[in-house]
Amino acid sequence: MSSGAGTTDSSDSQPGAAETRSPSVVVMRRGGEEYILEYHPGETLLETARRAGVPLSFNCERGECGTCIVTVLAGAVRMRANEVLSEDDIREGLALGCQSVPVTETIEIELP
């Protein structure tokens, strides 16, 4: 894992937390492939991938199973729910695709 990896902001109550922004595109990578997807504000990463036809496995869509885990490479997301990932996982850049909404102008993720 490279330093300077993206972060996952799962807390809404931190004073001085960065303001929420929406990217215009989401960059998704898988192996050597790169997908640059138009982003519609409010969508989760899973919703963006599905709308664009990019395969991303999912199951519960409630933040409970971990099937949809992605890695945030750049930028940050906020998860609406998370019953799977530990604080260490989140610090390493892991995020639940079905619950993650980008909160930075740039967002880049690695798909499993």
Ligand code: FES
């Ligand atoms: S699909 Fe179950 S946590 Fe995302």
